[in-house]
Amino acid sequence: MKEIKYQKKYVCKLVDETIDLLRLSGHRKTLIFKAPTGSGKTVMASQLLADLTEELQSRGDSPYQQVAFIWIAPNKLHQQSYFKMKNYFTETRLLRPVMYDELDQSEGVIHPGEILFVNWESINKEKNVMVRDSEQQASLYEITQRTQEELGLPIVVVIDEEHLFWSKSADKSAKVLQKINPKVEIRISATPKTNSDHKVTISREEVVKEEMIKKQVVLNPDITKGYNDENELNIHLILCALEKRRLLAEAYKREGKNINPLLLIQLPNDTTESMTAEDAAIATQVKTYLRAVKDITTENKKLAVWLSSEKENLEGLENPDNMTEVLLFKQAIALGWDCPRAAVLLIFRKLQSNQFTIQTVGRILRMPEQKFYKDDLLNVGYVYTDISKDQIQIVAEDMDYLNKDALQAIRRENLHNVALTSYYSVYKSSDRNRLGPDFKKELIDCFSRNWLVKWQQIQFSFSLTTAPSPEGEGSSWSAVIENKRQAEQNEHIKFDVTRLGVEVPENIVFQNEVGIIDIDKQERREFAKSAGEVHRIYIDYCRSLLGGFEKAHSTDV
Secondary structure, eight states, rough: HHHHOOHHHHHHHHHHHHHHHHSSSSSSEEEEEEOOTTSHHHHHHHHHHHHHHHHHOOOOOOOOOOOEEEEEESSSSSHHHHHHHHHHHTTTTTSSEEEGGOOTTTTTTTTTTTTEEEGGGGGGSSSSSSSOOOSSSHHHEEEEEEEHHTTTOOOEETTTTTGGSSTTTTHHHHHHHHHOOEEEEEEEESSSOOOOOOOEEHHHHHHHHSSSSSEEEEETTTTTTOOOOOOOHHHHHHHHHHHHHHHHHHHHTTTTTOOOOOOEOOOOOSOOSOOHHHHHHHHHHHHHHHHHHOOOOOOOOEEEEETTTTTEEOTTSSSSSSSOEEEEESSSGTTOOOOOOOEEEEEETTTTOOOEEEHHHHHBBTTTSOOOSSSSGEEEEEEEEEOOEEEEEEEESOOOOOOOOGGOOOOOOOOOOOOOOOOOSSSSSSTTOOTTTHHHHHHHHHHIIIIIHHHHHHHHTTOOTSSSOSSSTTTHHHHHHHHHHHHOOOTOOOOOOEEEEEEEEEEEEEOOOSSSOOOGGGGGEEEOOOHHHHHHHHHHHHHHTTTSOOOHHTTTT
């Protein structure tokens, strides 16, 4: 471990806290380790396990001389940590990182000093191989039981990215940990959800002081410079982000550093990786502009793509001198991705969104060489976005941690079954929830017949007694013409609008911590929205009103 003061200081605290918990009777004692993204949590956790192993052997007052470790992480983050620690312990061989397949199945135990790395998704369902009873191999629960009962080894479980274990799968994580029944649980996250009397917290200021992460984040820096009303807001933001990336590249050259800064472009994030029609439209717009105007394409390796349906030029992307300048992504990058050369972030928001996640913004806050540069331009993170709100929320990656165990449904007594005739749609199952092409004609007819004339009459004081009869042929549309003429005389209604404006914040400085940022009127600048952007906003609004219908298809009719 490098000589970084706060890392040495807090590793010692973590070791002491863990030993104190091992002394207590019972199981499942919890230690919370909270540290900002970019502070080196994995490095500190590695050193924690190494120092804990040595301390237990040297301390005479310790209740245990040896322990076994399990490291649990979501997605494929356990693999990343496994390889990091395998490299970390190559020389000392103090600890041995292992995967499930590398365990000695004949013994079915975790040996002292072994760290078993486990993927959360491989154990959170009873049908999964690792937790299923089998004659060929021992399940994880059998292994943990033998380790504790036959070897007499307490188990210390490390839960990486702890906040994700208390989202929609909170009930599952509780059951899994209950079956493992570790002596100590060390929960690691920049935004932990669990509460405990035993907690070690590293402040952002301490990490910045050691020049591990950037000083601050600037939102939409100088976006009014060079603005042209003819450009769409999306295109203008892309242009601003590319220009900032270019300036950073020149600054690195002046510093004598062979570092190629990376621009990250995130599509509207609705917590899923799948692409919506809006995502596809923005992705096409971004790719088209980058190709036509800046010659940034996947073919010349300057553009990388990380989407559920498309992955291009991702190998070696983290290298400081990699030639890729722009990465287009949706959600996958937000967790566990370490690319210190990432410096600029452009986030396209959904219509109602006013949130940034700590994990996503944290991708651009690492210092490439873990030190500040003479040019302060390189010591700041830059975020561009089309957000248009009075407040901006900085949130954890998943704030929905409702425990479903707390909700119970009970059938009332003395209820009698009711037999109902069953009806079903003639559409195929894949189409039952979509509005068909015949809906458009029905909608227009219903609108004209029952609603249009009356609404126009009410709005513009059109006399109900003199209004043409809705039943008369063409009477609806003649009423529309008359209402439009009267509406044009109303000073509050404008028919010659050629430009719709949207107010976007400019030069907002913030720290990447959970909280709310208030945006003053003086800090907002107006930009024009093109017809295409207005159309997308309108379609997005229509989708929000469609209830249970499949939104990606219903709004096109």
